[in-house]
Amino acid sequence: MSTATVSPSAAPTADGQSPVLAVRDLCLSFGAIRVARDISFDLARGERLALIGPNGAGKTTLINLLTGVLKPDSGSATLGGRDLLALKPHQRVRAGLGRTYQITSLFRAMTVFENIFVAVSERMGASTMLWRPAWSRTDVCAEVERILEIVSLSDVASEPISDLPYGRQRLVELGLALALEPKVLLLDEPAAGIPHREAEVVQRTVDQLPDDIAIILVEHDMDLVFRFAREILVLVEGAVLRRGTPDEIAADPEVKRIYLGTSE
Amino acid sequence: MAEPNTLRGRFTQVEGPLWLLVPIYLAAVAYFYLMGNQLHLGMAVVNMIILALSIDFILGFAGINSLGQAALSGAGAYMAGFLPVYFGWAEPITGLLVAGLVGAVMAYVTGIIALRGGELTVLAMTIIVAAILYEFANSYQDITGGFDGLRGIDIDRVFGLFKFDLWGRTGFVYSVCVLFVVHIALRVIVNSPFGVMMRGLRENPVRMRALGTPVFHRLLIIYAIGGFVAGIAGGLQTQTHEFVSMEVFAFHVSATALTVVIIGGLGRLYGAFIGAVIYVVFQDVFAKMAPQYWYFWLGLLLVLVALFAHGGVVSLIDKAAARIGLAGRRAR
Numbered sequence: 001m002s003t004a005t006v007s008p009s010a011a012p013t014a015d016g017q018s019p020v021l022a023v024r025d026l027c028l029s030f031g032a033i034r035v036a037r038d039i040s041f042d043l044a045r046g047e048r049l050a051l052i053g054p055n056g057a058g059k060t061t062l063i064n065l066l067t068g069v070l071k072p073d074s075g076s077a078t079l080g081g082r083d084l085l086a087l088k089p090h091q092r093v094r095a096g097l098g099r100t101y102q103i104t105s106l107f108r109a110m111t112v113f114e115n116i117f118v119a120v121s122e123r124m125g126a127s128t129m130l131w132r133p134a135w136s137r138t139d140v141c142a143e144v145e146r147i148l149e150i151v152s153l154s155d156v157a158s159e160p161i162s163d164l165p166y167g168r169q170r171l172v173e174l175g176l177a178l179a180l181e182p183k184v185l186l187l188d189e190p191a192a193g194i195p196h197r198e199a200e201v202v203q204r205t206v207d208q209l210p211d212d213i214a215i216i217l218v219e220h221d222m223d224l225v226f227r228f229a230r231e232i233l234v235l236v237e238g239a240v241l242r243r244g245t246p247d248e249i250a251a252d253p254e255v256k257r258i259y260l261g262t263s264e
Numbered sequence: 265m266a267e268p269n270t271l272r273g274r275f276t277q278v279e280g281p282l283w284l285l286v287p288i289y290l291a292a293v294a295y296f297y298l299m300g301n302q303l304h305l306g307m308a309v310v311n312m313i314i315l316a317l318s319i320d321f322i323l324g325f326a327g328i329n330s331l332g333q334a335a336l337s338g339a340g341a342y343m344a345g346f347l348p349v350y351f352g353w354a355e356p357i358t359g360l361l362v363a364g365l366v367g368a369v370m371a372y373v374t375g376i377i378a379l380r381g382g383e384l385t386v387l388a389m390t391i392i393v394a395a396i397l398y399e400f401a402n403s404y405q406d407i408t409g410g411f412d413g414l415r416g417i418d419i420d421r422v423f424g425l426f427k428f429d430l431w432g433r434t435g436f437v438y439s440v441c442v443l444f445v446v447h448i449a450l451r452v453i454v455n456s457p458f459g460v461m462m463r464g465l466r467e468n469p470v471r472m473r474a475l476g477t478p479v480f481h482r483l484l485i486i487y488a489i490g491g492f493v494a495g496i497a498g499g500l501q502t503q504t505h506e507f508v509s510m511e512v513f514a515f516h517v518s519a520t521a522l523t524v525v526i527i528g529g530l531g532r533l534y535g536a537f538i539g540a541v542i543y544v545v546f547q548d549v550f551a552k553m554a555p556q557y558w559y560f561w562l563g564l565l566l567v568l569v570a571l572f573a574h575g576g577v578v579s580l581i582d583k584a585a586a587r588i589g590l591a592g593r594r595a596r
Binding site: 067089090091093094099101105106107108109110111113114117118119121122123126127128129130131132133134135137138140141157158160176179180 | 271272273274275276452453455456457458459460461463464467468470471472473474475476477478479
């Protein structure tokens with residue numbers, strides 16, 4: 001597997017460490033419509049970055065560019081020094097780019113345990129093993145139990161997904177992402193569409209995610225954004241408008257103007 | 265049996281309990297002794313089961329739609345005939361393994377094209393591959409024997425001891441032993457981490473890709489394993505009949521095997537057993553009553569299954585077993 005490095009974009013950040021994710025000048029147009037305009041940003045190890053912006057600002061486009069659903073017209077992105085854009089979507093995952101989906105995308109006829117097992121056994125290289133029962137791979141199973149613990153799903157491990165309430169399905173979604181030991185985790189509206197009481201559990205779990213993972217959160221719920229993020233990146237019309245701490249963003253007149261809807 | 269609190273119980277039980285093997289294969293032994301004049305019918309059932317297992321493996325467990333399984337079994341069938349006729353290789357067991365390998369290679373190579381695209385594309389592509397092979401066999405009749413079949417297939421004694429006889433005694437026992445080995449091997453695979461991965465592919469291939477699974481490559485491997493089993497089914501038919509014609513590539517072979525799995529139940533290896541028995545008995549009974557119309561009764565059965573037994577006959581048995589507390593959770 002290639003480990004091509006693109007050195008110029010991996011500039012050291014303030015604390016001397018190279019950013020785990022470095023995005024430079026990503027551009028994408030659909031005909032005359034420019035959906036990504038020179039998007040550049042760095043993400044340090046363990047960072048908590050929220051991605052906000054009005055509908056159609058290009059949040060999902062940016063996620064899709066990073067995960068490989070879309071191909072940019074120009075620009076570069078490196079993950080841990082590797083050229084992300086040269087990798088296929090599944091290679092990007094293996095390189096350490098995890099994501100959750102806005103709409104849960106799980107293995108519905110399988111148990112919670114099996115859902116996480118699929119992901120863990122893929123990471124641990126067990127999923128091509130044909131000749132032993134799955135439950136005899138105690139190393140994989142122990143790791144699955146550990147992840148179920150983190151996302152507080154141990155009590156329903158043997159239940160099929162289709163029997164779970166929606167809020168807990170979102171936790172499985174989160175568990176799947178964690179199972180891959182990502183360096184960078186893209187959380188796409190983790191609490192969308194969940195009843196308030198269940199959303200609390202999801203938020204608490206998000207708050208307690210391991211410190212070494214850099215997280216990009218895409219979220220409309222501003223309470224969650226301001227509680228979670230150490231920095232916020234504001235996207236407008238496919239371009240980066242501002243980046244700053246929650247306090248700076250909250251005080252920014254331009255951001256206020258856009259969110260109050262006086263633009264256009 | 266599957267307690268939710270054991271590690272085993274955290275996995276869906278995709279297979280019947282192990283003891284089910286005993287009555288099934290005892291039934292085969294009983295059949296051998298009681299129905300000695302109908303062993304060819306028994307061989308047909310066993311052959312159908314193996315072919316149906318190959319479809320259940322790829323479709324029921326991994327979600328690969330196929331209406332062209334005859335391409336894979338047919339390739340194995342011809343190889344099992346070519347070996348003794350053109351290469352003087354008449355030893356049955358190695359011949360059968362080569363037939364399986366040819367089925368696997370055929371699946372892998374055609375799968376590179378056929379498995380691209382969505383569900384219907386795959387379905388159409390598998391039909392096309394089988395149709396192309398059918399015409400191939402037709403075009404090269406001097407090699408394949410065409411409709412009239414390949415002449416001069418003479419298979420050695422099994423283990424140098426048991427000659428394939430006219431009554432099908434050796435053929436039947438040989439077929440049941442092959443079925444047993446295939447059945448156990450598939451049982452092991454569907455319960456392995458690979459088997460869990462296969463069900464993941466069936467449930468949500470898009471998500472599998474997002475988990476870092478090389479989906480297309482895995483589907484190719486699964487299709488090739490299914491091709492191996494199909495090739496064995498084809499090779500077995502050639503060896504036990506000592507005959508093969510281009511009919512092995514015919515569309516109805518694929519369609520029949522698929523029908524068998526749907527009647528029996530997808531995603532449960534026992535579905536192939538139940539479906540094959542029902543199919544062959546239906547064919548036997550109703551074709552005697554009204555040879556032209558027996559497909560009507562089969563169609564009626566399919567409609568009934570679709571209406572009342574979603575998941576095939578095996579799902580009815582599951583429900584009954586669950587009621588008396590025998591089985592664990594259902595697969596789907």
